[in-house]
Amino acid sequence: MSDASRLRIAVQKSGRLSDDSIALLKAIGIKLQIRDRLLIAHSTNQPVDLLRVRDDDIPGLVMDGVVDLGFIGQNELEEKMLERQASNRPYAFKTLRELDYGGCRLSIAVPNEMSYDSVQSLQGKKVATTYPYLLERFFESNNVNASAVMLTGSVEVAPRAGVADAICDLVSTGATLEANGLQEKDEVFVSRAVLIQSAKPLSDEKQELINRLLPRIDGVTQAKESKYIMLHAPKAYLEQVKSLLPGAENPTVLPLASSDDIVAVHVVSPETLFWETMEKLKALGCSSILVMPIEKMMG
Ligand SMILES: Nc1ncnc2c1ncn2[C@@H]1O[C@H](COP(=O)(O)OP(=O)(O)OP(=O)(O)O)[C@@H](O)[C@H]1O
Ligand SMILES: O=P(O)(O)OC[C@H]1O[C@H](OP(=O)(O)OP(=O)(O)O)[C@H](O)[C@@H]1O
Numbered sequence: 001m002s003d004a005s006r007l008r009i010a011v012q013k014s015g016r017l018s019d020d021s022i023a024l025l026k027a028i029g030i031k032l033q034i035r036d037r038l039l040i041a042h043s044t045n046q047p048v049d050l051l052r053v054r055d056d057d058i059p060g061l062v063m064d065g066v067v068d069l070g071f072i073g074q075n076e077l078e079e080k081m082l083e084r085q086a087s088n089r090p091y092a093f094k095t096l097r098e099l100d101y102g103g104c105r106l107s108i109a110v111p112n113e114m115s116y117d118s119v120q121s122l123q124g125k126k127v128a129t130t131y132p133y134l135l136e137r138f139f140e141s142n143n144v145n146a147s148a149v150m151l152t153g154s155v156e157v158a159p160r161a162g163v164a165d166a167i168c169d170l171v172s173t174g175a176t177l178e179a180n181g182l183q184e185k186d187e188v189f190v191s192r193a194v195l196i197q198s199a200k201p202l203s204d205e206k207q208e209l210i211n212r213l214l215p216r217i218d219g220v221t222q223a224k225e226s227k228y229i230m231l232h233a234p235k236a237y238l239e240q241v242k243s244l245l246p247g248a249e250n251p252t253v254l255p256l257a258s259s260d261d262i263v264a265v266h267v268v269s270p271e272t273l274f275w276e277t278m279e280k281l282k283a284l285g286c287s288s289i290l291v292m293p294i295e296k297m298m299g
């Protein structure tokens with residue numbers, strides 16, 4: 001059952017973006033019970049419905065206004081935009097946030113034994129990819145005359161199977177390329193996950209809900225990167241201690257009941273504390289040095 005008054009969000013059903021997208025929605029206070037076979041999940045505490053689909057479909061669903069929001073990789077989004085531009089179909093959307101997951105790059109890779117000096121080495125060759133529009137744009141901007149062979153999966157086996165000379169596929173650690181005897185050569189597109197919104201005006205209620213959720217996303221993202229650091233420091237070395245703590249221009253300094261020479265220092269740091277820094281703090285006479293994760297942040 002679909003209810004037009006509820007915010008509709010598209011997420012990848014199962015794949016690289018699914019877990020992080022669902023975890024983010026839960027972290028911003030949207031209660032969800034995901035059952036594997038159900039393609040729609042209704043939130044129990046917010047007027048939000050989740051549509052669980054293949055990632056290829058998410059940009060189009062947002063561009064057509066079938067859903068209000070979508071979590072998607074920029075690679076998939078840009079490919080769909082180019083595809084729609086080429087066929088004069090609507091492709092408008094708004095990017096609300098770049099997210100801290102789904103980081104990867106679309107790269108040209110060639111078999112280990114193939115000689116490759118530059119992208120010009122692909123002149124007249126066939127390159128297998130799931131992203132023909134991104135690849136063709138790359139060829140055009142480099143004045144290379146090569147052809148893209150569209151494959152929806154298992155792109156890495158194309159050269160061995162004799163389907164293509166090289167590939168253009170997503171890479172993160174490079175392990176998949178290595179396992180298939182391929183070497184990464186040129187970067188075509190750098191990508192991460194984004195949250196996008198349909199260009200269609202939404203009801204005030206829906207837009208207000210989105211406007212409330214966005215700062216929560218920022219809070220969760222910031223919190224993940226930040227640490228709460230607590231330590232006891234000799235008062236005499238407070239300035240040196242502050243200069244060692246990342247982002248600690250204004251730490252909270254509290255007196256200790258048991259000592260006049262030692263104070264407690266608390267600070268929210270935008271990054272973690274490395275062991276080397278902790279060792280330096282200890283050498284200055286600091287003790288009880290704690291580095292703690294932060295769950296949420298605001299203001
Ligand atoms: N190795 C990776 N590391 C990080 N992010 C990745 C990686 N591979 C892909 N991604 C990102 O995650 C998105 C989804 O990747 P996935 O491999 O799950 O897609 P898929 O096989 O096309 O899934 P679907 O069945 O939904 O079509 C990619 O479009 C990309 O943005
Ligand atoms: O550089 P790596 O860290 O090895 O990652 C790259 C691989 O990850 C993605 O596939 P995924 O593992 O999501 O599976 P899929 O091919 O079934 O989509 C991508 O399509 C590559 O094959």
Ligand SMILES: [Mg+2]
Nearest residue numbers: 054055056057
């Ligand atoms: Mg896909």
